[in-house]
Amino acid sequence: MRLENAATGEVVEVIGETPELLVLRVTWPRPGHRAIAHIHPGMQERWEVVRGRAGFDIDGAVTELVAGQAVVAEAGQRHLAWNASDGVTELLIEMRPALRWAEFVRRLFAGDPPAELLAEYVDEVQVSGS
Helix, strand or coil, X not given: CEEECCCCCCEEEEEEECCCCEEXXXXXXXXXXXXXXXXXXXCEEEEEEEECEEEEEECCEEEEEECCCEEEECCCCCEEEEXXXXXXXXXXXXXXXXXXXXXXXXXXXXXXXXXXXXXXXXXXXXXCCC
């Protein structure tokens, strides 16, 4: 499954999915673009940079990674990730367990109202103050 966010240009491809593990190939086309700070109450998230540079703030620890490097946010850790390069950044992202994350992303990229999604997917994601 390949999903594209029309507003941001972000592309998410599901390359593997079991109840225990969701593996995504993600392309962030916009330099500096950031998601909002959030937590995954019931999931661990692991990012591995494939191309470009990515920045991360995990519970206040800020780091920047290049191709071949990886970082993990454990379930419940507040985090923020962004494209830290001057061009495209590609990553492999693993969500453990998968829960309903692929469904959440599909609906978000399709334009479902974020507030409604956040109310429905509380085990998958919660917005966290900066």
